[in-house]
Amino acid sequence: MVEVKNLDAGYGDKAILRHISFSVHRGEVLAILGISGCGKSTLLKHMIGLHPPLAGQVLICGEEMATASGSERLRMLRHFGVTYQSGALFGTLSLLDNVRLPIEEFTSLPDAAIDLVARMKLDLVGLRAYADYLPAEVSGGMRKRAAMARAMALDPEILFLDEPSAGLDPVTSSGLDALILRLSDALGMTFVVVTHELASIHAIADRVVFLDREAQGVLAIGTPAELRMQTAHPRVKRFFARAAEEVLEERKG
């Protein structure tokens, strides 16, 4: 579905990540993991074509975003949806209108059909009762779920999620994880999730790409179990060990 080939990612002429290569398979939940500042969100922004690669390629469904232009790029954008760290809902529109917006823009469905599709998407993420609320009137977790509903509005094959659990309490966070699993199982969607939450990784990820600031690249790729194994890089093992301690402390607390 997604292939990252020898990608150098960064801003201006400054590379933050170098020689990144991995692929995302159809139907899997792939987590991009690493400590804060290692370049997870930067990698995501390059994968979705918001920033051109400094070198290398990102192929989505076999096509390269960076070289596409105009209608070709627009067609490629339909392959995926994105939810941002902050939710990035449009503050002046209700949750329903936020979900309606892409459907209005890119389909010729009649108004009643658009309304129904948007309400069904909100229903899918458990927000049917909040359709007419503004983003400022609902909680952080609800905003993230509404953002997921908006990202799914045009039924993309891949969903990119940037730190879906950031700023959420463990209960809401695990609710979001359950939602991702439900959507993955029910709709067969492919997920690329940027996170540093170990609990989320164990709950949802089929495979993990571990990024490292010192190495400026990928330190390990594998299933969560493989990354915990003895064969993993010491820094990967340290991350998993410390994060596991934090989870235990959180549970004790």
Place this chain on the structure above:
Amino acid sequence: MIRLAGRLDAVGAAQAWSALKLPDPVQGVVVIDASDVSYCDGAGMALLTRLRLLGRQTGCDVRVTGLNDQIQSLMDSIDLNAYVVAPQSASHKILLTESVGRGVVGYLRGTLAAVSYVGELTYLLIRLARHPKTLRWRDWLRIVQASGLNALPIIVMIGFLLGLILAFQAAIPLRLFGADLYVASMVGVSIIRELGPLMTAIVLTGRSGSAFAAELGAMRVNEEIDALETFGIEPVRFLVVPRVLAGTLVAPILTLFANFSGLLGGLFVMLTLGFPNVVFWNQVRTYVTYVDLLEGLLKATAFGFLLSAVGCLRGLQAGRDAGAVGRAATRAVVSGIILIVIADGLFAVLLYCLRA
């Protein structure tokens, strides 16, 4: 040996900083005895580090002894290499050249982006004229209300006061020559041709231009513009076109209100000077033509376009840090006022040539 005593805090370190010099080393070693130091904080550690660096420069080994275990372990963890200042001479010149080059490239890029923005905006406005349904009219009405209707009270108040002040200031000297009747025509011509559109545009720049920049800047910070781009929705079409259209429409309408309230201000002064109502309006009708009114409204339309377009541009150009929104709003006001004044000058020349 140097013996230090007392508190090595910000006060003590400041006193010792410039006075302290390294003594001649004994067999290449200078010992700093800190066993009588009762307290040592970050400033004290900075002082000790400076002495060690001085020692390194002069080629002697500076050893600090007598510190308590905690402070000693912190001192041992300091990597002196990280605090050695690199010589600047040759690289400084390169940096200066580089910074000038970067400045020029940045300016050119900014100009190119502005040209591309104007092109895209023009194209989208033409496309909108052909396909009016592509505009989200509900959003547009909300913007018209915020930037037009809500600005009406302040525009009317400032317009009235402007007319009143202008009439008072003119009445004093004109009365000396018995020409105070002409206060009405002077207020009429200056308000309708020049001050009405200009004052309205400046108020709108401060109110709506900055609001557009702040709104779009906040959307940039909140990743809402990224979200639009990943949907394939052009931010200029979705966000800028309705705002520019609203600004271009409300500026001449508000100018009409500013003109009328300015004339009312002038009328108020004339009434207090003892002239009847009808005299004032006759004077205005005699000296102010419909062409003057249309010229003023044409200018106001152009100002409205400029202030809203530049406000939106500054918002789209905003960075992603916490101060970006404030900077975008400031830049919108400064750029807006500069553009309005330049455009007003160009209009003055153009209209003079057309009249001549």
